[in-house]
Amino acid sequence: ELVIPDLSYRTGPYAAGGIPFSDGYQDYFTLLNERDGGIGGEPIRLIECETGYNTEKGVECYESTKGEGALVYQPLSTGITYQLIPKTEADGIPLHTMGYGRTSAANGAVFRNVFNYPANYWDGASVIVNYLLEENGGSLEGKSIALLYHNSAYGKEPIRTLEALSEIHGYDLSQLAVDHPGQEQKSQWLQIRRERPDYVVMWGWGVMNQVAVQEAANIGFPMENFIGNWWAGAEHDVTPAGAAADGYKSLNMNRINPDLPVFDDIREHVVDAGMAAGDGSNVGSVLYTRGMYAAMLAAEAIETAQEIHGVSAITPAMMRDGMEALEVTEATMEEWGAPGVGPAFEVTCADHGGSGMGIIQQWDAEAGQFVALTDYIESDSSVIDPLVEEDSMAYAAENGVEPGCN
Amino acid sequence: MKDTVDPYVTEDGRQIGGVLMEMKNITLRFGGVVAIKDISFDIREGEVRAIIGPNGAGKSSMLNVISGFYNPQEGEVFYKGEKRPPMRPYQVARLGIARTFQNIALFDGMSVLDNIMTGRLNHMKAGMWKQAIWKGAAEREETENREAVEKVIDFLEIQAIRKTPVGRLPYGLKKRVELARALSAEPSLLLLDEPMAGMNVEEKEDMSRFILDVNDEFGTTIALIEHDMGVVMDLSDRVVVMDYGKKIGDGTPDEVRNNQEVIDAYLGVSHD
Amino acid sequence: MLYREAGDFKTSYQDDSQTFPIKFDRYRYYAVLAIAFGVIPFLINDYWASSILVPFLIYSIAAIGLNILTGYCGQVSLGTGGFMAVGAYACYKLMTAFPDVSIAIHVVLAGGITALVGMAFGLPSLRIKGFYLAVATLAAQFFLVWLFNKVSWFYNYSASGQITAPDRFVLGYQVTGAETTAVAKYMICLVFLTVCAVIARNLTRGTLGRTWMSIRDMDIAAEIIGVNPLKAKLTAFGWSSFFIGIAGALFFAVYLGAVEVGEAFGIQKSFLVLFMIIIGGLGSIFGSFAGAAFMVLLPVVLKVIGVDLFGFPTDIVAHFQLVIVGGLIILFLVAEPHGLAQLWRVAKEKLRLWPFPY
Amino acid sequence: MPTEFLYGVEVVLNGLMAGVLYALVALGFVLIFKASGIFNYAQGVLALFAALTLVGIMEGQVPFAHLINAIFGTEIHHFGWHVPAVLAILLTAAVMVLLAWCVHNFVFRHLVGQEPIILFMATIGLAYFLEGVGDLMWGSDIKTLDVGLPQGASFWLEENTAFLGGEDFYGFFIDKLDMVATLVAALLVIALVLFSQYTKQGRAMRAVADDHQAALSVGISLNFIWVLVWSLAGFVALVAGIMWGAKSGVQFSLSLIALKALPVLMLGGFTSIPGAIVGGLIIGVGEKLFEFLIGAPYLGGATENWFAYVLALIFLVFRPQGLFGEKIIERV
Amino acid sequence: MLDATTETDTVLEVNNIEVIYNHVILVLKGVSLSVPKGGITALLGGNGAGKTTTLKAVSNLLHSERGEVTKGNIRYNGERIQDLGPEEVVKRGVIQVMEGRHCFEHLTVEENLLTGAYTRGDGRGAVSADLEMVYDYFPRLKERRGSQAGYTSGGEQQMVAIGRALMSRPETILLDEPSMGLAPQLVEQIFGIVKRLNEEQGVTFLLAEQNTNVALRFAHKGYILENGRVVMDGPAKDLLENPDVKEFYLGVSEEGRRSFRDVRSYRRRKRWLA
């Protein structure tokens, strides 16, 4: 039996994002159970635990499920991640924080049990800048970028990277903080209207995203110059603004394609069988796809672990090994029934961070879906790697971790 | 009044001393309302001084001026021969002036005992840290003061309700607890605002007894507002009569009783 | 007569003013202490420590703190979260600045710093009363959270803005950091709670407590009787914040280990602690415990019943949890507005009279 | 004219509009506080609930669909009809009245005469309860609310003021939705003031606020008055829910707007209906201007949350009952 | 006006009621009263005897104080009223003037009076006529009609409370300690008004009072309550003559009124408490 806890949040201020992700995560495992009888013949047991995006509840969920033999945690909240990093290190259970959490955990030599592939926030920021470079013929000299961010640890993540990059590429960076929850952004948008930056980059979450898109439309900011990060680029972020949101762009770590073959399988084996975690209406949406992608990566890691250790009922420690040896290629994704859903990448002990690539997608209001604009764009590792190194070493020093791979 | 400051002994043998408190030309206004208009009077050590007058005359306001709750716009207050600067009420309390209230102002959430113990606040000196540790200084002090309070409790015959929350007490007992609270401060001047309102004769007699005993045994000076003329006439040494903020009479009960202005404004019929 | 008071005579005022004047209560109190110190440490595991006991102990401290301010002194505060944050950040700064000093001292100092901050924010209480004050304390809540978020000095310029508790030891046992055992966490919180509760009890039964209560019940009368309102309110704010600061420090260092201010010490926390004292009973130390226990246990119990027992989908359970918690709060208030402590008191009163109805 | 100044003016204008939106929420608080001394923390959730219900009705959603499906294994979600906005608003108003009745009869009726803090607590309980019920009933995903209110900048204004600042100035920006909100709020306030000052029910409402017992003793039916004010507050919440919901979609965070209304209340006074508006305007302008002049340039921004409270706090120190609040009668 | 000697209809009947507060505190231990129509009935007794509780039981205001009638019944004009809401009781013509005035502090004097007319449905004209009538009885109120009741003096507040009750055009007024804290002249005046209302408009009064002297002078019938029980009742005249009443409630002994100064020399106990 393979125990997979799902720390979801279907209530509270971020429920709209939590529901599709969790649905996708669960439905894929259910699919594996229903269609393939589990992984490597071993059935999967899902334990859902509601966190409400609340750190303390997250800890409670962790404590109550870890005893069941949980293989990997996907806490889906930066706050909970920070709680769990030391705990999972101590308990030897791997933690997968996909595109969130502690960015410098990409350094597997320090964070042995934490994985944040396929990309992290700093990658994300860099991908956006690279995309803009491309748009502007390779130079951002004299351009101005405003960063609109959620005034929290999460929102502040890209600042360092963007600052470092601004020195290289010569753009002007201005920062606009929005306090939680972010219902009122008049000041910020008046300022944007006044300063007329060429681009607005948004690190938002929850209601902040919807309001920002609405306000951008209100002041007539060109949507195609407004780019959100991957937690600010789901359907529910743009639909409240209606047609005005057309053209809004966002980063993504995986590709949206409603026609992936795996969706047909899910509809057939899971949704129609009445086994879906949600009502099935989310299948194919941005966050559903991401949740499913996360599940695919986990399943793949399980398989890898099973191969390495030669047993089907793996332990968390084996799971860790599987994750560290994970290799995702176009062919693997084909196998999942999700060709091209993510970048191809390899995990190593030194690098838990994946390829660091991302795509830019754009909202098509009429069709009601996000459309990929680009292929996977690389991030600027010359800038990011030193940052990761610096931060992770600081952590290692503070917590007496001896960095190294064995 | 100025010339009669010599101490004297009353008929029933109580010692009346010099002027303890003197109010000079007090005027108090609330916006447009003039609650007290240029009133002067004094209170002598050891006497029972009554303030009477129709409702709204400004009696309670006068007590409030004495206890520092209102600061008069004009006039001066002399206490123990010295001019008293404008003070916060708690500073006034430290001068040894305690009082009861017209609309009972007990601390409803506390027991009778605790209520009375609050009266001894200014006698308790143990610092915060000592209290936090409790054992030692704080405990000793608590016990000492508790003894003092128990004396008052015995004196006012409220032993039985010591631990009851005051909220549940009937009106008359509340008044008594209020008196106990004031007494436990061992004040030199005690201000009573209608201590007997809402009591029947029996209870008024009890209350009178307490007031007289306090006055007698501890030599506490008492200023008293009361509407029951019987009580006022029987208990007080001198009476001030107020009407619409003005003073219309001042003197011994007999003098006041026969003052025509007082009869018209307040008594209605002459009481005997 | 299951519960006896008669025949339990006191011969001195000292005896009379002790915490548990009735023998039966006193024994029960010793029994609870014995179990807490002597039995639970041997039974505890990670789950019980992290999900129930440690939060319960820490919240009890916070609830005692808030109860001093709100329950005893009558000043409703919604700034608890902010003050807990002060405790947490003070502790963090102290821990990192003076790594050689014992964390126990840091926690106490953190409480002291919080007390100062609390007193500063308590100043307006001299003029502002009731709900106006409650809302005004939100200024503290929002300002403090903003401050800790904004000024990177507070989180030692860490990139993430999170603060993480380094490993620290007390008497050779690790009490913070990932490797801390459940027992160590539990014990350090228990010790702090016990001390705090005793101090709180001492303060509230003596002069200071009466001063506070008099301000609560009728501030004007209190002032006329000789209570200096500024001093009374500031001491209440100070002591209350002291306990809350300690709770915040433990919450960060021992319980969570890492926090981000907005998430861990947001306004929800302020409400949660307020909940505890009201459900438990305003102006009652016992009530603080009861309320904390109730609010910590209830969600867990509901979750266990809903998800594990009946197997409902977690979101439905979570929604029902809201409905039930809300409903229970209302039900409780309707049944006994003065909290669990009062319920307990009435029960005792009935027991005392039992089997006679009145 | 210097453009910097014009931007300042623009900020003020927008602050005024934002203030009106805050005031809309604050109004609901005031109504209930005035009539029952209840500090209704649930006002924000009430707005959320109203907006959810409105959307649910408009879209023909089946209430409790998720729950029903989970229990009976069915797959029902929609009735398959769409209700026109006006009708849906009326229906929602009716639901709010029903809710008011329930709230009173199941909760506050049993808490008559309790201390304010207990009542406050009960409203927090109510907030949880309603939040849970709202989620169970309509689901916790984000919903789009479109009752046909205009949105976006008023281009007319923008074009006609553009000449003021020459090259650099686009003209004043004002959101049309905000203008509508202002109008609606003004009407609401006038109606409510007239109601409370000049009608028998209004007078009874104020009497109840002063002294429950005495109100009972003269035969005022507390039940009726309280159901009335809760209904009114529910209606105000519905209006607030529509305005805010149109901006950000209908979702949980809508309930947090209560927090924006609190400093407004403090400033305006808990008991004054005009105070809610004036307080709202002051807070709106104050926080926007502070962010514009000091917050963003010097303090790193996001000062709005606390600034409103600090402003209100400073204000209160000088006027403890708020700008228009009833004077606190202190007598012994 | 009622002649104390003639038998008249009983309008309000209280039969053997028990009242418990907070589920534990038993306050009334079987109180029975019968209040004759058109009369003034005085309810006398010391502090905490249960007078207020009795009145509140009748007007059904106990509920909001966490008190309840657990035994016995209360009938008004033969109808059982203890299960009605307080406003229903008011509609039936029974209104209570509460102890301690209970004015609406933030309302003006006039608004206070107008709230009294809340239950009436007979139009503005009638209400303003009654307002004039109240001002007629209490000219002082007319002077202060515009000021907030919270700032009026105790006597004025008492007048407001009574005036407010009158505005509901009651048949029966339950008056709780109207004389408390009032100047002698005003007490006379208020009792004078009570008498006038009783005589001119036939209003029935049930009057809880400490001031036995005045109460019995104006009342037709009296009940004496001690410790939650009726210990004595009868026509007011008889009570006035009763030596115990004289001794304990009027403060007169054989030699005339005792001086309050003399009380220190003796303490007596009531015979029925022995």
Ligand SMILES: Nc1ncnc2c1ncn2[C@@H]1O[C@H](COP(=O)(O)OP(=O)(O)OP(=O)(O)O)[C@@H](O)[C@H]1O
């Ligand atoms: N805080 C205040 N603000 C405004 N007016 C006040 C205030 N306190 C008292 N007054 C007014 O001052 C006048 C005198 O009031 P005060 O309470 O002193 O009367 P009193 O003589 O004690 O009457 P009573 O016998 O009824 O208690 C009254 O008209 C009252 O309305």
Ligand SMILES: Nc1ncnc2c1ncn2[C@@H]1O[C@H](COP(=O)(O)OP(=O)(O)OP(=O)(O)O)[C@@H](O)[C@H]1O
């Ligand atoms: N809300 C309450 N809760 C508990 N006990 C109460 C409550 N109200 C009154 N009592 C108790 O009931 C008893 C009778 O009170 P009540 O007020 O009826 O007396 P009363 O005769 O009106 O006295 P007074 O002349 O002082 O007004 C008192 O002992 C009082 O302590």
Ligand SMILES: [Mg+2]
């Ligand atoms: Mg007075």
Ligand SMILES: [Mg+2]
């Ligand atoms: Mg009474």
